[in-house]
Amino acid sequence: MLACGFEKTSLPAGVEKSSLEKLALECGSVILPLPVTDDGVNLKAEYSAEPIVLDGIFAEKMRGRRVFGGKMERLFCTSRIWEEIDTADYSACEEFAVRNAVPTAEGAAEIAMRGYPGTISGSHCLIAGFGRLGRALMHVMKGLDADVTVSARAPEDLAWIEASGCRSVETQQIGRSGVYDIIFNTVPALIFTRQVLSHLRGCSILVDLASSPGGIDFEAAGKFGIKACSALSLPGRAAPKTAGKIIGDIVYRMVER
Amino acid sequence: MLACGFEKTSLPAGVEKSSLEKLALECGSVILPLPVTDDGVNLKAEYSAEPIVLDGIFAEKMRGRRVFGGKMERLFCTSRIWEEIDTADYSACEEFAVRNAVPTAEGAAEIAMRGYPGTISGSHCLIAGFGRLGRALMHVMKGLDADVTVSARAPEDLAWIEASGCRSVETQQIGRSGVYDIIFNTVPALIFTRQVLSHLRGCSILVDLASSPGGIDFEAAGKFGIKACSALSLPGRAAPKTAGKIIGDIVYRMVER
């Protein structure tokens, strides 16, 4: 196994550091990082001695290989050659999203444990949204014996929340649904407006897990004395080993098919 | 509130026994049972002194009312008049199915507790299928500290099973996936063939929850010394109060809309 762009770190036994040229020549499958690029210009490669530019030259070297990567849309903008290469986006499948929900939920719980001055056990916790992350977070917080309320819109989701032993509330009713110590937002829409927050003053910590621009009026939260924080890229930060293993497992399975 | 067809039982305060005629005259909304009919001829009404025939006369009386019922297809075959009546099937919505998954799962667990000569805690348990019932059953059996394996086909379902702290197995690999004390089938297809069962001889009890014709070769199970049983209509039998409340809640919400 060859690895390119890891000059500044050490690699486990069996992985050999290599130049991009050598790697492209010898390997049939190439795995690019998640996301492939942050800036749209260079490969995301924090351990690389020098930037690795994503241009026609880079793409040319990948011809004939099978190329895997995460959030590949940005890569395709860097060269037309990509249209002729066999690529696959491991971050696009539902399985990837589900498997990342657990490390994300644990990372979010850790933030709450650190920021909340009481114990999670016995605390009143609200989770806004019952998508993949909301579901995983409900499982983690209930496992820690919090008193968990989850908001959703669809009647069948409210039914699932109750079937899991938690309290359910319609998303629109969040403000009038109770008093909470800890709130997690997973909905990518402005749910926690100034008005809603005014009803939730007792809350100690509000963790926003929705991707930018997030779902919280941070200014209002500050005024009401609620410690609000935005938590992104959690799987990679909180559980890098698991995050890497998830990508590895999914790519292996993609190769096998 | 008026009730017709309950001559052989007593009713709670506030519900008055009535004839069908009176009921049809005075009530704007009528709730029929689940299923509306077992035999396609009479209303399902075990507490009725006499059979209540579902014919044109019955349908005629319902004109102008809002009529709710469960598994209404069979009712519509009894008279053309139904085409002109405002009906709604409370058993057809996703929420109904989800809410019934919990009493069904508890009923299935109770069958296993009664039939298995050991404790559920520490037992090895396989659940075939990760639909609504499989999911609810996983939750119940894990709550009882069984060592739970769940089978599914889709990679994201396998991911959810593991995210819930259980072992996952592809449905096709069930026969080679381990030794189980208790098996539940929720898949409406012949999963537990003679061949698969031959690998699962150590199993004590196999509960089939799939609707007829079920998913088990019962003859083969018998030969391999596996106690197999079919469990249907569980919500109503195991938790009649909950089953009734689910119908009531959903009908109320349907009326409000």
Added chain:
Amino acid sequence: MLACGFEKTSLPAGVEKSSLEKLALECGSVILPLPVTDDGVNLKAEYSAEPIVLDGIFAEKMRGRRVFGGKMERLFCTSRIWEEIDTADYSACEEFAVRNAVPTAEGAAEIAMRGYPGTISGSHCLIAGFGRLGRALMHVMKGLDADVTVSARAPEDLAWIEASGCRSVETQQIGRSGVYDIIFNTVPALIFTRQVLSHLRGCSILVDLASSPGGIDFEAAGKFGIKACSALSLPGRAAPKTAGKIIGDIVYRMVER
């Protein structure tokens, strides 16, 4: 391995049916049932073709053997010879009591599941007493997502109950502590008097697990419309395989020492 008194049933491979004489001659260790005797006269042996009398002749045959049994006090009353025999009571150690708490708790939960017309999930459940059985029962009922309250007297027990994610109540305050659907009594004292029961009318089912005379005024329960039942010998009835394995494991360990 020889077994005496099992004429009316079949035994697993490796166990040979034998007369008491042969067994006593060939075996260094003898395991008697739990309890050794029900009536103080005969060995408890429901599968025996004829009664096996516990008298001096029986005891004489056991001389020089190591004799294990459950509730051995009654055996010792049958003959003075027992004073000269090496005996051990497997039912007297703390480990035995703890290991039996799980099958007993599951058996009690099964009774509640069968008798209560709703689901355990979401039901309000009170457990009186936080001894071994109360603790095991709390674990099972919480695992099934009941809303669990446990009563105890010692402040540290109340603390443990809350540490386990349940509500605690002082035993004396039971009557005023809330409304319950399901109540379990594990305290061998009359806790559920007419007066206490008058506050708990909403309860559907009351399961008494305390050994005779139990802790419930059954007559009053009946008057208040509470279905009350007494559940004894649960481990053997609900999970005979586990109950037998517990005895086997403990005797093996006693022999090894």
Added chain:
Amino acid sequence: MLACGFEKTSLPAGVEKSSLEKLALECGSVILPLPVTDDGVNLKAEYSAEPIVLDGIFAEKMRGRRVFGGKMERLFCTSRIWEEIDTADYSACEEFAVRNAVPTAEGAAEIAMRGYPGTISGSHCLIAGFGRLGRALMHVMKGLDADVTVSARAPEDLAWIEASGCRSVETQQIGRSGVYDIIFNTVPALIFTRQVLSHLRGCSILVDLASSPGGIDFEAAGKFGIKACSALSLPGRAAPKTAGKIIGDIVYRMVER
């Protein structure tokens, strides 16, 4: 309510900052911190503008009051006058220890979450010791879906561990009991010797929760590539609000009696 020694912080409404003299004059009950003193000379008072010396003068002021404190032994060494004062140590009762087990266990779990590069869900976790903290930690880690093994010595403790759905191992067998990702030590004795650690090389993180000198050969852990850390004063650090509430609740109850 008067408070002395909080010059450097703000206090909630209803609590008035005061001098020691005024406080001693006006208050019948005085609550000292936990521990009363760190150095044996001054009161533990990090928010005080100046050190508050624990001497005869201090003690004299407390005459006639009821004085509560934590770890009071050290206070008694500072003056003979204490012999004539009505004191009570809130940290000495079993309830205090039990209630602190939960915040300590959550704090320990948080350390593991931060230090372990994978998810707790699915990780292999060993907890050495089944005292109050071991028990609370087992509950937390199992709630997070770790695969939990707990060590103990007494057979009834091993039985309780299994009754809780975890694996048990005799403390002496820890080294040969499996491969673990995360290990917690709660035993105040050198359990994790070089030899034992040599069998546990796969472990990522080892958290020592036993009071000094702890139970780990830290040098050996380092050699085997195991990240070992000592975690003390957890309740106060991880959940100050809960830690304070526990003291408050217990003192209130002591006053009431």
